[in-house]
Amino acid sequence: MFSSLEFFTIEAFRSLRRGTLMSSVAVVTIAVSLSIFGAFLLLIMNLSNIVGTVSSRLDLVAYTSQNLSLEDAGAIQIKIAKLPGVEHVEFTSKAEAWKKFKEDFGGKVDLGGALHDNPLPHTFAVRVRTPELLPVAAKAISDLGVIDEVRYSGKLIDRMKSLVSAVRVGGISLIALLSFATLLIVVNTIRLTVIARETDIYIMKLVGATNTFVKWPFIIEGLILGLIGGGASFLILKFSYESVAARLGAALPFLPVFNDQFALTVIYASLLIGGMGLGLIGGYISVSRALKNEG
Amino acid sequence: MIELKGVTKVFPSGIDALHDINLTIGKEEFVFLVGSSGAGKTTLMKLLYREEKPTAGKVVVDRVNVAELAPDQVPYLRRNIGVVFQDFKLLPKRTIYENVAFALRVTGAPRSTIRRKAMQALELVGMLRRANSFPDELSGGEKQRACIARAIVNNPPILLADEPTGNLDPTTSWDILQLLDKINKRNTTVVVATHNKSIVDEMKRRVVELEEGRLVRDQQLGMYSV
Ligand SMILES: Nc1ncnc2c1ncn2[C@@H]1O[C@H](COP(=O)(O)OP(=O)(O)OP(=O)(O)O)[C@@H](O)[C@H]1O
Numbered sequence A: 001m002f003s004s005l006e007f008f009t010i011e012a013f014r015s016l017r018r019g020t021l022m023s024s025v026a027v028v029t030i031a032v033s034l035s036i037f038g039a040f041l042l043l044i045m046n047l048s049n050i051v052g053t054v055s056s057r058l059d060l061v062a063y064t065s066q067n068l069s070l071e072d073a074g075a076i077q078i079k080i081a082k083l084p085g086v087e088h089v090e091f092t093s094k095a096e097a098w099k100k101f102k103e104d105f106g107g108k109v110d111l112g113g114a115l116h117d118n119p120l121p122h123t124f125a126v127r128v129r130t131p132e133l134l135p136v137a138a139k140a141i142s143d144l145g146v147i148d149e150v151r152y153s154g155k156l157i158d159r160m161k162s163l164v165s166a167v168r169v170g171g172i173s174l175i176a177l178l179s180f181a182t183l184l185i186v187v188n189t190i191r192l193t194v195i196a197r198e199t200d201i202y203i204m205k206l207v208g209a210t211n212t213f214v215k216w217p218f219i220i221e222g223l224i225l226g227l228i229g230g231g232a233s234f235l236i237l238k239f240s241y242e243s244v245a246a247r248l249g250a251a252l253p254f255l256p257v258f259n260d261q262f263a264l265t266v267i268y269a270s271l272l273i274g275g276m277g278l279g280l281i282g283g284y285i286s287v288s289r290a291l292k293n294e295g
Numbered sequence B: 001m002i003e004l005k006g007v008t009k010v011f012p013s014g015i016d017a018l019h020d021i022n023l024t025i026g027k028e029e030f031v032f033l034v035g036s037s038g039a040g041k042t043t044l045m046k047l048l049y050r051e052e053k054p055t056a057g058k059v060v061v062d063r064v065n066v067a068e069l070a071p072d073q074v075p076y077l078r079r080n081i082g083v084v085f086q087d088f089k090l091l092p093k094r095t096i097y098e099n100v101a102f103a104l105r106v107t108g109a110p111r112s113t114i115r116r117k118a119m120q121a122l123e124l125v126g127m128l129r130r131a132n133s134f135p136d137e138l139s140g141g142e143k144q145r146a147c148i149a150r151a152i153v154n155n156p157p158i159l160l161a162d163e164p165t166g167n168l169d170p171t172t173s174w175d176i177l178q179l180l181d182k183i184n185k186r187n188t189t190v191v192v193a194t195h196n197k198s199i200v201d202e203m204k205r206r207v208v209e210l211e212e213g214r215l216v217r218d219q220q221l222g223m224y225s226v
């Protein structure tokens, strides 16, 4: 068996050498479609990651109306703390906020004479127990009356979630289409080498080769094409993702860039496996069809 | 070893290539198959190694009815029948050694066995010296020897040769027939289709004559024609 495997592999390389141009076309096609596949996967992972990070936040901020007194604010704080699901309330008075604002920006921005009066409201930083309680708590706090505005990341999450599912649906259809096109190209590439070797196949069968024996070199040929294409897409994707991730991290530091090494390894491995699968199936289909025609 | 019972072959084109052939060839026999062009000699041989199926009748090779053999069993039949072709059918991009080794490779034999047996077969046909030549570099007689080496490398019990001397000069033809005779003496059934009158007359073996697809003569120690 080992000597046969060696023989099949030698035959496969022999055939690849003879059809360099078509083989290159097949490799490039496999590499391009797998790169697109991988890029989609990374995009979906990143979007899900952002959604996951944002939706796991438990905080909201409530701004009071401008002219609320400190005493009234104290009463509101007690009411908020008693709302169901609220775990913690932290009060920042307008004076404290103003002081902090001036400390933060006073040196950098020339406030001029424009802002003598404190324009900031009192704020409550509220933490709830679970992410699902955020919209409930936000509504209850708004209903207290003296609150001007409640901010949390809920609307963003909803929009992101629908974006993720749209990308997922679009990606899956595109990938299915691309895989099919790639498979066709691999099938045709190997069919050309099968046709070029028709006499060889005929003679092999005359001296007693089984169909399986005849098929193996072509299947291995497909496997090699797929492995090279998959390997190329792996390198392309790995290096471009690393550079994009680094730039994105520098430009938008608050954005959580997907960087789970294990999951990335799985994605990269799936490119190699996908390439081999495409090549293998392509080789198998083309040689099986050729053998069937001949009877 | 070989038995044809009521064998008829009609091609889809309507040509009646063989008609009700009854023929038995024993183990270790040497048979000449003669008849004018188009008589059905090649077709008869193709039925034996199942390149064609009979329209009617039984083709029994080594107790197996080849006509009803499942497609996945055909390779094993062919490993038991060596075939020598008039046009050699050697793989042009491979050396003579590789061509011969090929017939062993397809059986999945281990590498050391392949080497040993291929060398033995080349030695037997006197082609050891040219083992590393390509078919293009050989004369017709040498190609025919290479083809014979490939046909016998598996030690098949049956050897079929379809006009093995068609392209060769008389001396070379005679050498090839001596070689086939030598192989026959090593317990191999040999069937030779030929138009070569002088060789058939000289060898005085069993002669089976076909005429327009019918068996018209079956004679021990026969001559090319009566
Ligand atoms: N594949 C085929 N399809 C249709 N007709 C065929 C086919 N093969 C052979 N024939 C026909 O069958 C008949 C017998 O052909 P065959 O090749 O057996 O003759 P032969 O005795 O070998 O002749 P030759 O001595 O010229 O080689 C011929 O009339 C030929 O045209």
Ligand SMILES: [Mg+2]
Binding pocket: B041, B042, B043, B162
């Ligand atoms: Mg013929």
